Every structure is written in structure tokens, then in C-alpha cells.
Amino acid sequence: MQRFRLPLLAGAIVLACLSPVAAQNQPAEQKPAENLTPEQKAAQDQRRSIEEFNEAAKLPGTAGLPECVWTGRRIAALIWNDDVDTARRHLELYERFGCPTEHLKLAVRCLVRQGKIDPKARERVDARAHQCWVNPDYVAAPPAPAAAPAQQ
Numbered sequence: 001m002q003r004f005r006l007p008l009l010a011g012a013i014v015l016a017c018l019s020p021v022a023a024q025n026q027p028a029e030q031k032p033a034e035n036l037t038p039e040q041k042a043a044q045d046q047r048r049s050i051e052e053f054n055e056a057a058k059l060p061g062t063a064g065l066p067e068c069v070w071t072g073r074r075i076a077a078l079i080w081n082d083d084v085d086t087a088r089r090h091l092e093l094y095e096r097f098g099c100p101t102e103h104l105k106l107a108v109r110c111l112v113r114q115g116k117i118d119p120k121a122r123e124r125v126d127a128r129a130h131q132c133w134v135n136p137d138y139v140a141a142p143p144a145p146a147a148a149p150a151q152q
Helices: 002-024 038-056 066-080 085-098 103-112 120-136
Strands: none
Touching: 038 066, 038 120, 066 085, 066 103, 066 120, 085 103, 103 120
């Protein structure tokens, strides 16, 4: 038994030393999203915002202008959240920019057709408002049907 202690101890020490080295050699891209620094999160949000505005810029007429996209999505989300008074104030600004009210109507109609969203889940409401702004004919996939009970 004495003969095996020294080699086992040496092997355990080598393994203990190699584990931290192997962990340090992991690629940096495998960091989970929740471990991002505030600066990285802000840069990621900025990049996503720019992509959304570039996507909306392809819309015909003035509906793709950044000021129309920004105010239009806000109005659609405010109407969804039953904040009609604030939506009305934003609508005055929207019209002052010369933005198309017909596109706003279509976006709100699309938002309503999608069904319920938790109003407290702000990101989901904003994402759906953007989706409907870019594609007012968008129809979300219906939820998967529940599994039927097995027949006996």
C-alpha cells in the first residue's frame, strides 16, 4: 500500500494543477449573457437598436424614417398598455413629423391580432411592436397544442 501512495499523491497534485490551466484556456465567447459588464450590455443594446432602425428604413414612404419608427413603436406599445392619453400626446408629435397614420393603424392592428402579452414584460411588448412596425401583416405562429391524453 505504501508503494502506491506516492504515485497517487503525485497524480492528484498534477490533476489539481491542470484543472485551473484548462479552465483558463476556454474561449472568451462562451461567457453567459448575464455576466456582461454594463458597458458591453450598452454596446449590445446600441448595436441592436441600430439594426432595428436599419431594418425599418426599408419601409416605403416616410414610415421608415427614424423619427417615425421611434414614435410609432412607442404609440403602438402605449396603446397596447392602455395608456391612451400618453399615446394621444405622442400622436401629435408623430403627425408633426409627417409620419403616415395609416401605417400606425396597421401596426396597432397587427399588435392586437397577436394576442395577450404580459404588459410588465416590457422587452416582449417592445419587440412585438417593432415586429409589427416592420411587417404589419405579421402573424405569430399559433401556440403548440397540448398533448392529447393517451387513450386506454
